[in-house]
Amino acid sequence: MKRFVLLVALCILAVSTPGCHKETEQDKVKKVITTIQKSAEEKDVKKIINSLSRTYGDPQGYSYDTIKGLLLGYFFRHQKISVYITNLDISVEGASAKAHFQAVLTDRGTSEPAPALLPESLGMYAFDVTFTKESDEWKVASAKWERAAEKGGS
DSSP states (O other): OHHHHHHHHHHHHHHHSGGGSOOOHHHHHHHHHHHHHHHHHTTOHHHHHHTBOTTOBOTTSOBHHHHHHHHHHHHHHOSSOEEEEEEEEEEEETTEEEEEEEEEEESSOTTSOHHHHGGGEEEEEEEEEEEEEETTEEEEEEEEEEEHHHHTTO
């Protein structure tokens, strides 16, 4: 009987151990970013728009309604898009979060090696993204982006 109880206890421990890691708010924000990244590669405007807050507004003058047109134009101009995100830094404070990262946008497939991608690169951009928590979901409230070379030390 002791062996049986020990075996059951070990099974419960083994099953529950992988689930012990609770997803942090930073993990949830990162998941939104990776969803947008994959959606951009799939040219799925609807999924990207679903990641935006209805109150979205950015320094470039885009709103929730106008960002769709920007995406459609970009996707129309480029047959295949790949997105590589680097230097991701996420901070969360209450119901708001900020993410800073660089993204290299290319118009080649993800199976290409990096040296082959860079000559066909659409550009490297620095992003500053603000998130807000709405109904227990993180949504993009605002995004500022500029070509990394144009950012110039500021």
